[in-house]
Amino acid sequence: MVPLNSTSFLLGLRCFSKRISNDSSRRHLSGSVKLCAGQLMRWCSRTSNTTKEHDNSSLILKHLIAKIKSTGPISVAEYMREVLTNPFTGYYYHRDALGAQGDFITSPEISQIFGELLGIWCVSEWMAAGKPKAFHLVELGPGRGTLASDVLRVFNQLGSVLRACEISVHLVEVSPKLSETQARLLTEGENCLMHDPTAAVYKSGVTKTGLPISWYKDLQDVPKGFAFYLAHEFFDVLPIHKFQKTKQGWREILIDIDPQSPEKLRFVLAPSATFASKTLIQRDDERDHVEICAEAGVIIHRLAGRITEDGGAALIADYGHNGTKTDTFRGFRGHQLHDVLTAPGTADLTADVDFRYLRQMTRGKVTTLGPISQREFLKNMGIDVRLQVLMKHTSDATTHRNLIEAYDMIMNPEKMGKRFKFFALLPQSRVISQEAKLEKRSSTASPIAGFSELQL
Numbered sequence: 001m002v003p004l005n006s007t008s009f010l011l012g013l014r015c016f017s018k019r020i021s022n023d024s025s026r027r028h029l030s031g032s033v034k035l036c037a038g039q040l041m042r043w044c045s046r047t048s049n050t051t052k053e054h055d056n057s058s059l060i061l062k063h064l065i066a067k068i069k070s071t072g073p074i075s076v077a078e079y080m081r082e083v084l085t086n087p088f089t090g091y092y093y094h095r096d097a098l099g100a101q102g103d104f105i106t107s108p109e110i111s112q113i114f115g116e117l118l119g120i121w122c123v124s125e126w127m128a129a130g131k132p133k134a135f136h137l138v139e140l141g142p143g144r145g146t147l148a149s150d151v152l153r154v155f156n157q158l159g160s161v162l163r164a165c166e167i168s169v170h171l172v173e174v175s176p177k178l179s180e181t182q183a184r185l186l187t188e189g190e191n192c193l194m195h196d197p198t199a200a201v202y203k204s205g206v207t208k209t210g211l212p213i214s215w216y217k218d219l220q221d222v223p224k225g226f227a228f229y230l231a232h233e234f235f236d237v238l239p240i241h242k243f244q245k246t247k248q249g250w251r252e253i254l255i256d257i258d259p260q261s262p263e264k265l266r267f268v269l270a271p272s273a274t275f276a277s278k279t280l281i282q283r284d285d286e287r288d289h290v291e292i293c294a295e296a297g298v299i300i301h302r303l304a305g306r307i308t309e310d311g312g313a314a315l316i317a318d319y320g321h322n323g324t325k326t327d328t329f330r331g332f333r334g335h336q337l338h339d340v341l342t343a344p345g346t347a348d349l350t351a352d353v354d355f356r357y358l359r360q361m362t363r364g365k366v367t368t369l370g371p372i373s374q375r376e377f378l379k380n381m382g383i384d385v386r387l388q389v390l391m392k393h394t395s396d397a398t399t400h401r402n403l404i405e406a407y408d409m410i411m412n413p414e415k416m417g418k419r420f421k422f423f424a425l426l427p428q429s430r431v432i433s434q435e436a437k438l439e440k441r442s443s444t445a446s447p448i449a450g451f452s453e454l455q456l
Helices: 006-019 050-071 076-085 112-128 146-157 176-186 275-279 294-310 355-361 374-380 383-392 397-411 434-439
Strands: 134-140 166-172 203-206 212-216 227-232 241-246 249-257 265-269 289-292 312-321 330-333 336-338 348-350 366-373 420-427
Touching: 050 076, 050 249, 050 265, 076 241, 076 249, 076 348, 112 146, 112 227, 112 312, 112 374, 112 383, 112 397, 134 146, 146 166, 146 176, 146 227, 166 176, 176 203, 176 212, 227 294, 241 275, 249 275, 294 312, 294 355, 294 366, 294 420, 312 355, 355 366, 355 420, 366 374, 374 383, 374 397, 374 420, 383 397
Parallel strands: 134 166, 134 227, 166 212, 227 312
Antiparallel strands: 203 212, 241 249, 241 289, 249 265, 312 420, 330 336, 330 348, 366 420
C-alpha cells in the first residue's frame, strides 16, 4: 500500500480538479427543473400517455389479484418486485424514468461535479491500494449512464495518471430500455455493440473513450477482480419486507385483496409467523415496526466477499438511516406522495436504506465507513474547489447561475445535502488499526477520500 499524507492528498485533489475538463455547459438545472424540498427525493412529472399508463396499471393489478387468489396474500417484497421489475409490465423495465422528462431526477443529472468527484474517489483509492495494474469499474443500476459518463471523463482526463492501468466498465442493469439509453451515452450506439440476450453478458462493446464495456443483469455474472463498485440510488428500490411487533411477537405485513372492493388491494397482518419474520428480524431491534431488504443484504454480502478476495472498494450513495426509522415505504407520482397500493405500475416505489443492516450483512469481512451526509462527503472531496475552477473558466452569467443552483440543490441541508448518505466498504487492511498506530507511531493511514475531515 502506498502511504499518502493529508497534505499530498489535498494537493492531489486540487491538481485533479484543475486537470479535468472545465466545460461547465454540458449539464445544468434548467428553469423547468426547479424542485421544492418536498419533491427532491423522488421528483415526478407526468410525461407518459395517461391511457397507456392506465392500461398497464390494470394489467399489473389483474396479475396481482390473480396471484393472491391463487396463493394467498403476498409480501411487500413480492409486490415491489412485480410492480417495479416484472419483465412484461414492470415500472422500470420498459421506461426511462430519470431526468427532467422522466419521473425523478438524481444528483448526477443535476450537476456534473457529483460524478466527477466520485471518479476522483476511485482514482484516490486506486492510488492508496498501490496502483494495481487493472481494475473494473462496476455500477449497480446505472440509470441513464450519466454517473458512469462523468466518472469515465475523469479517467480520460487523468490518462497520464492511469496510463499503465487496464480499466474495464461493467454495468448491472435489468432494464432493456435503460441499457439502450446508457449505450447511446457511453458508446457509439447499439449498432456498434455485440448482443446476446441469452448470455450472462447480454451486451458488450467499447466506450467512447476506448474502454471495454459490458452489461449484465446480475452482479454474480460480473468477472471477479480488483474493482470499484458504485451504487447510486440503487438500494432504495430493492424489495423490502415489512414487519410489525405485536403481543404475539413479530408479524409480517402482507398485501391482500380488499373484501369490500375486489378490485383494490390492502395491507393485512400475517396471522402467524412467516419464514421472513422468523429469519430476518434482529433480536436486539427495539423498534415496533421494521423494514428489511433481504436482497440488499445478499448483495452487500457478495460485495464484501469480492472486496475481501480481490481488493477494491464499494461506494453507496442513497437516502436512508442508521437503523432508526420505521415506516418509510412510499410511492411518488405527479409531484405528490402516492398510495403505494393504488394504480400499481404508475408510480415509483421506494424505501429508505437501513445502513445498519447493510453493515451487519458484511459479517465483518470488510471495513465500513459512514453513513455520512452527502454534503459532508462532497465537501471532503473538494466540491468547493471544483466549483471555483468551473466558475473561473466561464464568464457567462447564466452558466454561473446554473452552477450555483446545481451546487445548492445537492449540498443544501434542506434539499439533498443532508437527506442523502454515503456509505463505503473497504478492505480491512485499508484502515490501520488503533493498536498498530500505537505500536508504530510513525505509521499513518492514507486519508480515505470523502470520509476524512479535510480543510481545503
